[in-house]
Amino acid sequence: MNNQVKFVQGNEACAEGALYAGLDFFAGYPITPSTEIAERMSIQLPKIGGKYLQMEDEIASLAAIIGASLTGHKVMTATSGPGFSLMQEALGFAVMAEIPCVIVNVQRGGPSTGNPTHVSQGDVNQARWGTHGDHAIVALTASNHQDVFRVTVEAFNIAETYRTPVVLLFDEVVGHMREKLTIPEPGEIPLVERLKTSVRGGVDYHPYLPREDGRLPMSDFGGVHRYNVTGLFHDMWGFPTDNPKIVQGLLRHLVDKIENNSHKIAMYKEYYMEDARRILISYGSAARSALHVVENRRSRGERLGLLELQTLWPFPYNVVKERCSGARSVTVVEMNKGQIADQVKAAVDDPGKVFLANRVDGVLITPTDIRNFLRVIQGRGI
Amino acid sequence: MAIRDFLRERFFPHMWCPGCGHGIVLNNMLRAIQTLGMSKNEIAMVSGIGCSSRISGYVDFHTLHTIHGRALAFATGLKMSMPELNVIVPMGDGDALSIGGNHFIHACRRNIAMTALVMNNRIYGMTGGQFSPLSGYGTLATTAPYTNIDHGFDVVDLAISAGATFVARTTTYHAKQMADIIREAIIHDGFSVVEIMTQCPTYFGRKNKLGDASNMMEWMKDITTPVGSKAKEENPDLIERGIFVQKELPEYCSEYNKVIERAMKGRS
Numbered sequence: 001m002n003n004q005v006k007f008v009q010g011n012e013a014c015a016e017g018a019l020y021a022g023l024d025f026f027a028g029y030p031i032t033p034s035t036e037i038a039e040r041m042s043i044q045l046p047k048i049g050g051k052y053l054q055m056e057d058e059i060a061s062l063a064a065i066i067g068a069s070l071t072g073h074k075v076m077t078a079t080s081g082p083g084f085s086l087m088q089e090a091l092g093f094a095v096m097a098e099i100p101c102v103i104v105n106v107q108r109g110g111p112s113t114g115n116p117t118h119v120s121q122g123d124v125n126q127a128r129w130g131t132h133g134d135h136a137i138v139a140l141t142a143s144n145h146q147d148v149f150r151v152t153v154e155a156f157n158i159a160e161t162y163r164t165p166v167v168l169l170f171d172e173v174v175g176h177m178r179e180k181l182t183i184p185e186p187g188e189i190p191l192v193e194r195l196k197t198s199v200r201g202g203v204d205y206h207p208y209l210p211r212e213d214g215r216l217p218m219s220d221f222g223g224v225h226r227y228n229v230t231g232l233f234h235d236m237w238g239f240p241t242d243n244p245k246i247v248q249g250l251l252r253h254l255v256d257k258i259e260n261n262s263h264k265i266a267m268y269k270e271y272y273m274e275d276a277r278r279i280l281i282s283y284g285s286a287a288r289s290a291l292h293v294v295e296n297r298r299s300r301g302e303r304l305g306l307l308e309l310q311t312l313w314p315f316p317y318n319v320v321k322e323r324c325s326g327a328r329s330v331t332v333v334e335m336n337k338g339q340i341a342d343q344v345k346a347a348v349d350d351p352g353k354v355f356l357a358n359r360v361d362g363v364l365i366t367p368t369d370i371r372n373f374l375r376v377i378q379g380r381g382i
Numbered sequence: 383m384a385i386r387d388f389l390r391e392r393f394f395p396h397m398w399c400p401g402c403g404h405g406i407v408l409n410n411m412l413r414a415i416q417t418l419g420m421s422k423n424e425i426a427m428v429s430g431i432g433c434s435s436r437i438s439g440y441v442d443f444h445t446l447h448t449i450h451g452r453a454l455a456f457a458t459g460l461k462m463s464m465p466e467l468n469v470i471v472p473m474g475d476g477d478a479l480s481i482g483g484n485h486f487i488h489a490c491r492r493n494i495a496m497t498a499l500v501m502n503n504r505i506y507g508m509t510g511g512q513f514s515p516l517s518g519y520g521t522l523a524t525t526a527p528y529t530n531i532d533h534g535f536d537v538v539d540l541a542i543s544a545g546a547t548f549v550a551r552t553t554t555y556h557a558k559q560m561a562d563i564i565r566e567a568i569i570h571d572g573f574s575v576v577e578i579m580t581q582c583p584t585y586f587g588r589k590n591k592l593g594d595a596s597n598m599m600e601w602m603k604d605i606t607t608p609v610g611s612k613a614k615e616e617n618p619d620l621i622e623r624g625i626f627v628q629k630e631l632p633e634y635c636s637e638y639n640k641v642i643e644r645a646m647k648g649r650s
Contacts, residue, residue: 025463046645051462051638055455056488063452064459067428070446071464093449221426221444222464228390228439230447239393239439240447 004183010174011078013145013181014104015040017152018076020183021191023102024050025073027064029057029083032116033172034106037078058083062090066099070229072194072220074156078104081114081123084130091165092131093231095254098208098216100159100194102152104168106175107284109362118362119172121284124339127167128313134251136258138265139167139313143287145181148174150189151267151310157192158265162257163216169312171335173285173364194218201225206236208250214257259314266319267310272298276305278374279324280357281344282333283309285364290333292367293374312340320347329377331355333370388412388422390442397436399507401587401595403554403580407501408437410557411470414564426467428457430482432474433508433582434501443470451481454489454498461496465635468568469496475516476506479535483515490544490573494634497567497574498546500537503582511585522589537577538626547572549627553579553602556623563625571633579606579621 008016015037018026026045028038042052051068055061058079065075079087084105094101107123109115114122127139138158142151148170155166197217199205201224210216219225232240233247241247258265271294273279282290287308297304307323309316324330324344330353332341338356345351357373359365375381389412398404415425425443429435431450438445444467448456453471461469478486478500489498505523506512513523518534526532541549548570552560560578567574581587581598592598607613609624 025459027459043645046638046642049642049646053459053462055458056484059452060455060458060485060488063448063455064462066448067446067456067459067461068463070444070460071467073463075459089449090452221446221460222423222467224423226422226442226444228445228447230439231449232447237392239390 006181006183007178008145008181009036009176009178010145010148010170011036011106011176012040013148014078014152014168014170015044016181016183017149018102018156019044019048020149020189021153021156022074023076023156024048025065025068025075026051026077027053027055027061027068028077029055029061029079031058031080031083033108033175034078034080034104036175037104037106058086059090062087062094062101062103065101066090066094069099069101070221074100074160076102076104078106080106080108080116081110082112084123084126088130092133092135094165095131095135095137096231097229098163099165100163101165102155102159102168103165104170107169107171109360115362117172119285119335119364120360120362121169121171121286121335121339122360123169124312124336127169134255136255137167137313138162138164138258138311139169140267140311141169141284142310143174143284143308145179147310149181149183153189153191154267157190160192160194161215162261163218164258169284171284196220197225199225208234208238209236210253210257214253214260262314262316263318265311265314266316268316268319269308269310270323271306271308273305273307273323275303277303277328278305279327279330280304280306280333280370281309281320281330281340282306283312283340286333286335289365289367289370293370296367309340315343315347317343317347320344321349324348327353329353329355331357331373331377333357333365335359335365383416385409385412385416388415388442390440393439396440398433399584401581401583402433403503403582403595404434404437404501406554406557407472407499407560407578407580408440410561411499411564412441413561414568417565418568420468424466424468425470426460427470427472428453428460429472430477431508432477432506434472434474435477437472451477452485453477454482454485457496458489458492458494461494462635462638465495470499470568471496472499472501474507475500475502475504476514479537479540480515487540487544490541490546490575492634493545493547493572493631495571495573497564497576499564500575500577501580502537502577503580503586505582505586507582507585511589517586523585524589537575541575542627546575547627547629547631548574548625550575550625551577551579551621551623553606553623554581555599555603559623566625566628570628572631
């Protein structure tokens with residue numbers, strides 16, 4: 001048997017994906033239900049000459065990987081809700097200073113300490129707007145271990161392409177569940193390496209002058225170019241400024257480089273969508289139950305389809321609008337109070353046909369739960 | 383290399399107030415670096431938020447101006463990822479020991495080779511003169527209008543207790559000593575803490591009626607004494623300056639290299 005087939009937890013699948021993508025620096029702080037990622041990193045990274053740092057808290061963890069990213073390393077940290085809350089300021093710093101990094105949030109229920117060992121998808125909007133100020137963000141998710149691996153690799157690719165933090169929003173069920181994972185051969189999934197400047201040493205170098213396509217070819221710390229990195233609004237040298245034109249220009253650049261490429265960043269899977277009259281939209285572990293319902297109803301001839309989202313931010317409005325245009329109803333299956341349902345309502349032509357099938361009690365939403373919601377939506381009672 | 387060559391003149395004039403001690407720190411830090419003969423590419427400076435933290439913008443090194451209190455955490459990742467860089471972390475008293483207090487003690491504990499400069503002017507200057515954890519009992523500040531009841535940290539005692547392997551204190555009055563100490567701190571193979579007592583005539587000086595910058599510097603001369611001096615025995619209120627701790631202990635990046643060796647051999 002191919003030794004690249006493993007039986008692992010989702011958290012390990014994430015760690016394996018990160019290593020495949022070229023991660024060689026990880027800093028973290030233990031927190032349920034993400035700890036296995038840090039444990040895996042502490043074992044694997046030194047074997048390849050990489051570094052694992054256990055910091056004093058989650059703020060320091062994100063700060064440390066940002067520091068390491070500046071010297072050219074691919075970096076990641078992993079946490080859950082309370083730690084993700086602590087990371088928000090440094091997350092904004094990575095947005096502002098354009099530092100590639102990957103932040104995993106294996107979601108638990110919240111607010112506060114919440115439900116540490118149980119599932120939730122309550123941090124979707126926090127990933128979008130947790131740090132202060134206008135900004136763009138990328139957040140991805142997955143429902144099974146093969147996709148966790150794949151999406152983790154893509155998180156690194158997106159982080160490097162756009163020089164941005166990328167949030168991986170997994171959930172407790174996916175993180176802790178065990179299932180099969182086949183590690184792809186090297187080269188099977190393309191990897192994006194960091195774009196480096198071709199400007200030679202001694203030449204006036206502008207680290208924060210984007211190319212026409214919005215990409216930033218930056219020099220690594222320790223290299224021939226010395227420049228300033230700051231969380232303040234800054235000019236093309238990286239020096240602080242409050243010049244209104246430069247402030248607006250930088251803010252627009254930070255937002256546009258993500259939003260204008262949302263079609264490239266959008267990842268999703270379609271199941272039985274081609275002729276679907278009723279559509280389920282789901283993501284993460286909830287999408288597993290949704291898929292079960294769809295397959296079950298299809299076997300009885302009902303035209304039900306599933307759109308599984310993997311990119312949550314930037315929200316793929318055009319994909320959702322287009323796929324749902326002919327549907328009688330769109331039911332969003334998620335484990336929160338409708339955080340993605342709100343986006344779907346904003347995307348479709350008729351928000352009145354969008355319904356929410358959810359659970360917020362720390363228990364995985366089941367196919368039976370979804371069937372009951374559908375009966376109500378279809379006017380058939382429970 | 384001349385001192386001037388270490389500066390980014392493009393970014394001058396600096397934003398510090400007239401009489402501020404931070405310029406003296408900048409000057410003597412660069413003099414220390416000058417004597418070491420390091421290339422500018424070998425030095426990274428990581429700072430947080432506050433008047434002191436702006437020092438990183440003015441020097442022609444790899445400079446990282448981060449968020450309030452977290453400079454040492456950013457610096458730890460930077461250093462671990464590229465141990466050959468000489469990492470210097472200038473911080474203010476509030477930055478290092480209030481919001482950044484936890485990172486400070488843990489950096490001391492790890493003994494990672496970098497130089498923490500605590501530019502202690504006993505006040506939050508950039509926000510306009512609020513008391514800091516170093517202001518001290520009985521001082522006045524815009525948020526302590528009826529006198530401060532918060533007791534201060536002793537930076538040196540704290541750093542020693544937390545495990546720093548180089549700990550020193552100096553003042554802006556003792557400029558020559560400052561340059562010598564910073565030099566020793568930079569070449570020390572471990573975590574170095576240098577507390578630099580510096581004046582903020584604009585806020586701490588004015589609120590506490592300590593006169594102008596030169597009066598404040600003379601006051602720092604009067605209230606300090608060399609480590610182990612007889613004057614301290616006679617007057618225990620005097621603050622000692624000089625090198626308190628300078629010892630060799632395994633450095634964190636070197637220790638992690640041993641972890642890598644063990645992992646590669648397959649031993650746990």
